[in-house]
Amino acid sequence: MFLGYLVCFAFFLLTIVLQTRPKGFVNTPFIDRLVTRSLRYLRSGFSIHLRGPAGTGKTTLALHLADLLNRPTVLIFGDEQLKSSDLIGTQSGYHRKQVVDRFIHSVVKIEDEFGENWLDSRLTLACREGFTLVYDEFNRSRPEVNNVLLSALEEKLLVLPPNIQRSEYVRVHPEFRVIFTSNPAEYCGIHDTQDALVDRLVTIELEEPDELSEIEMLVCKYSFDRRDAETIVRLVKRFHQETESDKTSGLRSALAIAKICQVHDIPIRSDCEAFRDLCGDVLLSRAAISLSKAQGYLDALLDRLTPEMTGENADRAADIPVKNQPESPRKSPEEAIAPTVAYELEIYDYLQHNHGVRVSAIESALGIDRVEAVRGLRSLIQKGLVVHKDARLYVSSSGLD
């Protein structure tokens, strides 16, 4: 009995066995539906496959499901360098047993016995003990390495390399389950998934969590004010839509912006330079369009991130699509411009005669610096008099002209 515990303890030391309990898992109706579906399949005896773009919450969901299955969890990360022996086990040298027999005290009898040591790896351990195996991004491993899983999932037999000292098969424990996750095939470093393997699984296609789930994550993880969380999530979602950044989900970007704002006390305001810089640094590299175009979209979104947008009109303001600028009511020049910052009138006047110029053209034409130009433009954009598109500026067709 004691020896049994000792062997188990050794297993636990030699491999990574987790009691998963992802901290702060957020459950919303959207996520709960995924959890219910997945558990239904797992509890019916199937292994499952969560497939979707980066940052859709696959790993987090897989670990949460593993926790709900209430079995120890073994975690493997797919890797080009992974070998079959990393999955099933390997020979680890030899052991020597010596028996000294002093039955007749004048005679010493020594028996030596040599044998190969076999070390179970994670898959073998999980199959033997009925643990849950989370195989994250399994299609980063070469397909032939994963072949060993085929018989484990179908015939419930794990085949080990030939060896005279132990059985070449492990009978798979009835509680053994695998939760696979994978990114789409077009991602860099991803192998085609074997049809035979996918055929043995139930695959759930994951998409980016809905808005409510993302807002809840920001609120729960970073104790964010709900209205600020809404603003960030909508800003990121809109930016992703406009810039066709659909290779990744916006969730990681929203979480990163929220965390940095929280740690450094950065206000979620369009006139806060640190916030604008942060959004640019997190979001621009993810855009699938040219940098200047992406910058233009981001500026336009941030310019409409007015205090009203975080206030009671949040929903309405955030729902204005970037491509369809709002129609502003016709106003007299004095009423509409009602200059609140320096050079507003001059900038507006210049733009009326010079459509589609860049900020630098305004600076040199009016002899003002970047800060003054941006401040004036921002005010005009907020008043609906100027439109910023593809890094160029236009007088709004619904403005004063």
Ligand SMILES: Nc1ncnc2c1ncn2[C@@H]1O[C@H](COP(=O)(O)OP(=O)(O)OP(=O)(O)O)[C@@H](O)[C@H]1O
């Ligand atoms: N239900 C949830 N509750 C709380 N946080 C979550 C939830 N789902 C996802 N997250 C958070 O979202 C981020 C991305 O999730 P995760 O790493 O699971 O995505 P992924 O799809 O596995 O990404 P990748 O394909 O790049 O590995 C993580 O910071 C994670 O903590």
